[in-house]
Amino acid sequence: xxxxxxxxxxxxxxxxxxxxxxxxxxxxxxxxxxxxxxxxxxxxxxxxxxxxxxxxxxxxxxxxxxxxxxxxxxxxxxxxxxxxxxxxxxxxxxxxxxxxxxxxxxxxxxxxxxxxxxxxxxxxxxxxxxxxxxxxxxxxxxxxxxxxxxxxxxxxxxxxxxxxxxxxxxxxxxxxxxxxxxxxxxxxxxxxxxxxxxxxxxxxxxxxxxxxxxxxxxxxxxxxxxxxxxxxxxxxxxxxxxxxxxxxxxxxxxxxxxxxxxxxxxxxxxxxxxxxxxxxxxxxxxxxxxxxxxxxxxxxxxxxxxxxxxxxxxxxxxxxxxxxxxxxxxxxxxxxxxxxxxxxxxxxxxxxxxxxxxxxxxxxxxxxxxxxxxxxxxxxxxxxxxxxxxx
Numbered sequence: 001x002x003x004x005x006x007x008x009x010x011x012x013x014x015x016x017x018x019x020x021x022x023x024x025x026x027x028x029x030x031x032x033x034x035x036x037x038x039x040x041x042x043x044x045x046x047x048x049x050x051x052x053x054x055x056x057x058x059x060x061x062x063x064x065x066x067x068x069x070x071x072x073x074x075x076x077x078x079x080x081x082x083x084x085x086x087x088x089x090x091x092x093x094x095x096x097x098x099x100x101x102x103x104x105x106x107x108x109x110x111x112x113x114x115x116x117x118x119x120x121x122x123x124x125x126x127x128x129x130x131x132x133x134x135x136x137x138x139x140x141x142x143x144x145x146x147x148x149x150x151x152x153x154x155x156x157x158x159x160x161x162x163x164x165x166x167x168x169x170x171x172x173x174x175x176x177x178x179x180x181x182x183x184x185x186x187x188x189x190x191x192x193x194x195x196x197x198x199x200x201x202x203x204x205x206x207x208x209x210x211x212x213x214x215x216x217x218x219x220x221x222x223x224x225x226x227x228x229x230x231x232x233x234x235x236x237x238x239x240x241x242x243x244x245x246x247x248x249x250x251x252x253x254x255x256x257x258x259x260x261x262x263x264x265x266x267x268x269x270x271x272x273x274x275x276x277x278x279x280x281x282x283x284x285x286x287x288x289x290x291x292x293x294x295x296x297x298x299x300x301x302x303x304x305x306x307x308x309x310x311x312x313x314x315x316x317x318x319x320x321x322x323x324x325x326x327x328x329x330x331x332x333x334x335x336x337x338x339x340x341x342x343x344x345x346x347x348x349x350x351x352x353x354x355x356x357x358x359x360x361x362x363x364x365x366x367x368x369x370x371x372x373x374x375x376x377x378x379x380x381x382x383x384x385x386x387x388x389x390x391x
Contacts, residue, residue, distance in 0.1 A: 005026070011303070027265065027267075029264065037136045038208065044058055045144040046109070047146050050110045062204065063102065071092060085122075089126055090126045132163050135215075139166075140159065144169075160186065168180045188258045191382075214260065231246065238387045239386060240386050282305075284300060329387075332367065
């Protein structure tokens with residue numbers, strides 16, 4: 001049995017002049033053993049602002065992680081303030097080693113500034129020395145309450161190229177939300193907002209437990225488009241909304257996607273511009289190949305050119321709404337000004353006119369209200385970004 005891959009187009013039939021059609025791909029990972037090997041690097045902010053309840057919760061969270069790890073799992077621990085320190089190199093978590101980590105954690109202290117970049121680099125180095133394969137989940141768990149400057153997009157992409165996903169979390173109100181989001185998105189990981197210190201333990205524990213459910217690490221999706229076809233936009237719609245950067249080489253692009261985990265479907269949505277063709281032709285827009293360590297699976301996006309008015313009226317509304325809804329969710333999450341949020345609101349109103357009473361449009365309206373009217377916009381953006389499979 002392989003992973004289930006389903007593809008749909010909003011308009012499966014187009015006139016001879018071509019036009020826009022939206023595509024949707026849902027990847028439902030195959031059931032696995034649910035016991036992937038885990039290589040976890042904890043990368044923890046210990047700057048002065050982390051003193052008190054935050055650092056106490058960090059200690060409790062690490063203690064919780066130790067209870068979740070098996071003898072075959074590796075853990076490393078890096079702390080950072082004005083610079084980063086490797087407290088523990090990547091080590092198998094035997095009971096003796098767990099006792100050693102407990103002693104380290106008790107002695108952690110706070111002070112100084114915030115060098116997130118140095119922390120990530122040192123955490124990455126601790127995992128680089130370990131062997132990896134498609135059944136090993138490699139995670140950097142970043143926690144910070146501060147701000148830093150630098151090219152975090154490149155840093156995250158470098159981690160992704162090494163098979164490491166960054167699960168980044170910001171706590172409180174003063175961290176740089178754009179940095180935390182960039183590190184998660186660009187590494188095929190995840191970003192989170194933590195409202196209070198008590199959330200730290202759950203963040204550490206949830207991410208470590210989720211790593212054990214990986215059934216295929218470092219998957220790739222190769223998109224080969226037929227000459228004349230243009231892929232204008234791509235978004236990840238599930239499990240966390242984010243834009244997908246596509247680097248084309250001629251007519252081919254390799255898209256890195258998050259690790260495939262048991263019970264966690266992934267959805268990608270596409271905007272295609274189809275070329276002109278004579279009516280009566282079937283046309284392959286794109287061939288999609290999912291590559292994992294166990295092999296390859298192929299699916300296609302294909303259309304028919306026709307002058308039959310009945311066929312041209314066929315429109316899979318759900319696919320079109322899925323694309324537009326995902327794009328708008330991303331825009332409302334990234335909007336930094338009231339004007340930008342008002343533009344999103346206008347677009348949602350236009351969708352309501354085009355797709356009256358559609359459940360997804362109603363959810364969009366509710367999500368937008370949550371962001372613009374909520375007491376904690378960061379928490380609202382976190383909540384809106386994570387989309388669950390209705391099925």
